[in-house]
Structures are given as C-alpha cells and as structure tokens.
Amino acid sequence: MSIAFPTPDEAVLSRRNEILAGLGRLVAPEALIVTEDERRAFETDGLTAYRHMPLAVVLPSSTQEVSAILRFCRENGVKVVPRGAGTSLSGGAIPQADAIVLGVAKMNRVLDVDFENRVAHVQAGITNLAISQAVAHEGFFYAPDPSSQLACTIAGNIAMNSGGAHCLKYGVTTNNLLGVTMVLLDGTVVELGGAHLDSAGYDLLGLVCGSEGQLGIVTEASVRILRAAEGARPALLGFERVEDAGACVAAIIAAGIIPVALEYMDRPAIQICDAFAHAGYPLDVDAMLIVEVEGSDQEIDDMLRRIVAIAEPFRPKTVKVSQSEAESAAIWKGRKSAFGATGRVADYICMDGTIPTGQLPKVLRRIDEIAKSYGLGVANVFHAGDGNLHPLVMFDSSKPGEMEKAEAAGEDILKLCVEVGGCLTGEHGVGIEKRDLMPYQFNAVDLEQQMRVRGVFDPGWLLNPAKVFPLEGRFAA
C-alpha cells in the first residue's frame, strides 16, 4: 500500500456510539448502516486495492435530511465522505475510519423534464443512463457518457466532472450542467445556476463541478438534454505505424470535421479486445481508430467518405466503413469491452491522463518503454480527439510486488503526461490515487490558492478530507 491515509482521530472513534445515536435521530432506521457486514459494501469504490471501514453509512432521502446530517457532522467534528454509486476509479469515495459515508443513491428520481427548454431536473443519486432513458421517448439524451454510465450517479459525475467517448463533440459534465441544489457543511442549502443558460455572479457552479465532494453535497441537478442525432455510424481505420494514426487524427480535425467519437486502440488493446469480442479487428496493425459521425444517412455517407479520403495519405492497412447497425455494433463491442477483456488476461490498473494530441506518438512510445522497464505489459485505449489516455498497466497480483510496480509505472506515465504539457487526470479525478502527484502539475502557490478556495466552503476540512490535495503541505484549516 503506497498511498497513505491520515491517522484516524481517536476522539471521534471513541465517540462512535454517541455519533451513531445522533445520526439515528436525523434519519429513518433503515437509512443508517452501522453493522460491520453492511458497512463492508462501502469500504471501497472502483479503486479496490484500498479499503477502509467507515464509522457508519447514512443514506438520506431528501435535501433536508442531508442538511441535518451535515450540520450534525460539522458540530461534532465528524468527517464526511460523499458517495454516489461508488464507481470512482481514483478512490474518490473511499472512506476513512473516522468518517461517515453519506450516500445519495436513494435520491434517484427525475423531478421534472422540460423538453421545450431542454432541461431535466433530477435528484443527484440518479444514474447517468437513467437520465437519458427518462427522456429517450422524445428523442432526447444526456450527453456526457462515462463508461460506467449504467451505474454511476449524476452526483458522482458532477463531483468528478466526468466525460466519456462523446465529449469531443458534446463537452464534459461542466458544459452540460445548468444548476444544482447543494448543501453546505453548516446545513445551508444553496441554489447555484438554474434552468437558464447563464449563472449570475461568480461561476460557483463551474467551481463545484469537479470539486470531488469537497465543497458541499449536491442533492439536485438541472442538466441540459439534447435531441439525439438521426443516426450515427463508425468507420474503422487500421495503421501500420502509430505516427500515421496520430497524423490522421490531426488531419481529420484540420479538415474541419469534429467526429462524435474518435477512439484509438494500440496493438495490445486490439488483440485483447478482438480475442474477447470477436469484433473483426485487424490484428496486423500497430494502431486502430474508430471514427464515428452523426446525422442523416446522407450526411453520414458524405462525412465518412471525406474521412476515408483524408486517411488515404497515411496508408491505412484496413478501412472498414460500417454499412449497418450490426457492423456498427461489432466495431463498438470490441472497444466497449476493453476493460473487461483486459481483466480476463491480467490484473491491471487503468490510468487516466491527458496529453496534447500532437505528442501522441512520442508518449505512446515512452509509455511502452516505461512499462517494459518494470517488466509489465500495457494496453492503450483512449479518446484520441481530446488526448485523454487510459493506459491499462497489466500485472499479476499473485506475484508479490507486482502491483507496486504497476503503481510506480502508472505514476511515471502520469508524470510524463504533465511533462509534455498535459495533465494528471482527464476524467477520473484526483481522489486518493493522484493526490500525491499534484505537485507535479501545480506549484505550492497554485495548490495553496486552490486550498484557500476550498477552505471557504469547508474551513474545518471535514468534507472528503484525505482526497485531492497532498497530505504534505496542507496548511492548518
């Protein structure tokens, strides 16, 4: 275990019964989880290598209950770890022994859909996909689509400013969020933004989005919904050289085309995914692109024709333009099974960094070298249009020390992202995973300024306290 947690506060641990009793007065008995067996389900999230049993878990049903719980926690000096569905890959929802977990998953209703103004008003515990499902009958959808969209909540998406495969065209959460109801640690309920396009005053909504549960608990959200395109179809392009695939991405964008998705897979990823999904991927290339465009059939044909012509000078070894829904599904099936398929051949950690796309060939070469230097394998599947990399660093957890090697390789890869002008995380968040790497991207003054802003909302540093900012160098709250 290389990521440190602060020593739990003995005074809080010793007051556990008193704290549980206090919380018990605020919510219904079934909303308070205290037994060890039941708490175990909440001891980790998507970063399963780390786990801590929380003091208790509270699952409130309303903004008022959240308000009462937070006020109680503040008055009693109890730390609070907010949780949506617990799918965070960066450990954003991993508890601490002296903290309660406050889960919003019970607040999962659609409150109102206003198709004319293209806004859905939902409770924060609703899953990402459920929003799209609730508006699909009118042909609408909610655009940001993290891979975990079946399970993850909009609360977690807001906390992490989540993205997904379609963000090149539609933007990430912050570009699709119009307003939130948020509870501050002292129990105050604030409304930020609303059903209109612009907020008044400081852009607090923009600040809250991506703040990883450190500023308050979001209980309701107003999100933009978009009318779905008439259709969408991908083309698959295979290249002998990584450089050619990278240059092709640049040429597509230079030609004025913003595909709705532009996915990149390297040789190991192609092999692993095709073996699992039998997607018909080319097995003799070093790099593969999936380029998807939207519109009417005629528009799609026109656009895919342009893309194939743009790719020509880069000598693609494979060009497969989907002609049917079945072919599209096959192309996507391989890509979408990447994480599961990799899990069948090895243990892996999924990294998440962003680079300027011009650095792609260089960075991929370096990633390979880094993995090899630790004696590990790596597969790359990522969103090429926006440079958001997801190297899967593979290891064997049955061999002692291999996971630590994978973590070290992952750290080197993230540092490389920063070195070439990118950042430590494009969509998973900092959480605990990248907390100690923050000084690679920000200097002490930058970090202090962020922490000062954080302190405005949570001066006692009780909300998700062990996350985002390095434990070293924090000033006394």
Place this chain on the structure above:
Amino acid sequence: MNTLIPRDEQDAASIVADAAARRMPLNLCGNGTKAAMGRPNQIEASLTSAALTGITLYEPAEMVISARSGTPLAEVVETLAEKGQQLPFEPMDYRLLLGSRGEPTIGAVAAMNLSGPRRIMEGAARDSLIGVRFVNGRGEVIKSGGRVMKNVTGLDLVKLMAGSWGTLGFLTEVTFKVLPKPERMSTLLIRGLDDESAVAALSAALGSPFDVTAAAHLPAPDRQGARTLIRLEGFSVSVDYRLGELRRLLKRFGGADILEGRGAEAVWQALRDASIFQDRGERAVWRISTAPTKGPTLVARVAETIEAQWFYDWGGGLVWLATPAEGDLGAAAIRAATSALGGHATLVRAPDADRSRLDVFEPQAEAVMALSRGIKASLDPAGILNPGRMYAGI
C-alpha cells in the same frame, strides 16, 4: 488616473503585491472598451494588460490557442481564421452599444465571459476557456487548467475566473479550445410572428436533431416586420439537408426564406453585439437570462409597467431590453419578473450615476453572497482588485 502598464507577468505580480501592501485599489482593464460597464468605482490607479500581448501557442490540430491577456481579440480571430478555425462562442463586441473605441482584448473575453448567439450550441466563453494564468490579490502568479480540453486536476479556478470581472485576479494569459470554421452558414428567416409563436418556433428548431447554431427573434411594432432567424452551419451537403428538414418542421409557422452571405452575417453580428440598440444612446440597456420559453412572458410583464423595446437571442433564453433612462430604468419591474419566472438581469448600459445607485447585477441569495465574499477574500484578501465592480464589498 495613474496607469500602470506591466511589461510581463512578473512585473504585474510586483505591482499587485506592492498595491496590496499599501492597500491601494486597482482598476483592472485591457484597453478600456468596456469601462462603462459594471458598477462604477472611484479608483485612482489602473492596471492594464495593454502591453501583455502576443499569441503564445497555437496548435490547429489540437484545437487550442493561448494568448497573453492584452492581445487584441481581432488578432486572435484573424490568426484562427487563417487556419480555418474560430472561437466557438462568438465573443460579443460591446463597442457599438457603448460607443467606445479601441481594441477589445482576449483577456476581457475571459474576464467578462463574453459570448454570442452560438452560446445555445457551444456554450459561453467559460465553456471553451481551458486554462488561465493570473496574478491574485496577494501578487502571486497562479495557474489553473492548461492546454488540454479534458482536465479535472484540482479545483476548476478557470471557471471561477471566467466572468469575475477582474475582481479575483489579473489575467495574464488565457487558453481557449477552438473549433473549425464551418464551410457554409445559412439562415432560415420567418416573417411576421408574434413573440410567443416565434419562441415556439425557435424551441421546435432547437429541439430538433438538426444542429441549430443560433436562434433569435426580432419583434417589430407592426408584426409584419418581425423576423425570426434560425442559423445552420456545416458542410454544404449537410446544411442543405437540414434546411429542408427544418422548413418542413416549421411549416405551421409560415414559409421561410433563406439568407446567406454578407447580409446574414451582418444580422447575426448585430444580434451578437446588441448593436440594434446602438443608436438609442439615451436609453438604458438590460441583458436578461431566463429559460427560453419564459422570455415572452417575462417581457410582457415588464412591458405592462414600463415602455420598452426588446429582442430575443438563444431561442428566447437571452432577452435584450432597452428602457427609458429615467426613474429606476425599469429595474423594479425587471427584477420582479426575473424573481417570479427565474433568471437574472444585468444593467449593461446606463449613465454612471444610475449604475451607482441601482444593482447592476442580479442581487443574490445571502448564502451565495457569503460564499462569493469568502472567495473574494481567499483570492484578494486586501480587496484591491476592481473592488465593488460587481457587487458592493466584492
């Protein structure tokens, strides 16, 4: 007024640190084309980005551009155009409306979150702003965000800086995500609609799958003169197809003409800049943001109380209102309407005296103001950066 012109970021940091030590308030500006906006303040010294110029990074294939804050917006726009790209949010130019001269800067675009009609499709300036460097009120150089469009590393101070009107920091460099310039722009024009029908037509168009990039309505005293405008952009084949589909979809609102070329561009520019109100210099101008379908009701309520002219942008979500420059300029009626229907109003153009005595920005809930004050103090503890420009005490 004493004008301080830092030659680089470090110079700016020293000036601010010195001003903070002496508790000397600074009026932050670029070239001053929007000096007549916000709450007026009586500050002796100006800190200008006028000498902080130059594009520092432009990677067309990565769709990203960085420039020092004092770089003229026109230079950025031209540089992008050479590579067939543009700032997607169509930054508004206030010069005609305010009757000001000089070169608007890219820093002001970020600091004031200046956006235009494509807002409905691509968001505001804040949505494209991906990185900033600035000097905070302590005289420290801070960076937030970067040059990549997906970045969730740490708190998003970039958003906080966007639209903060220089009250939180002196921007030294800004980085924007850009987009390809469309091959073709075409506008559907429907004549003679009343406000309600126009907004219904715009909402139908915006709720269609046909990627409308701007939607506006210009009422007229004789309804026949009213014009409802819907803009499509993209590759020519696609624009043709979508024009046809939209015409069919909007048939019940009457026949539609198609505008292209310079005439159409001029219309959208006039809407973007609200220059429709430019020759009514004696009148106050308000900018109101509300849910699009509420626009006509909001306007009707205001017009019951005061005489006003108006037009709608963003399919009705943005209402521009011109009111007589007398009494409260319509403030009471407008604020009553925004608080009843949701949304907020900004007094964009009015004499200094009026902007001193009236709220320029929508008053906010006390809890939100408390957070805003806290944020101001965390970035500018001495309160020297554009104090009072947005709200009293901020």
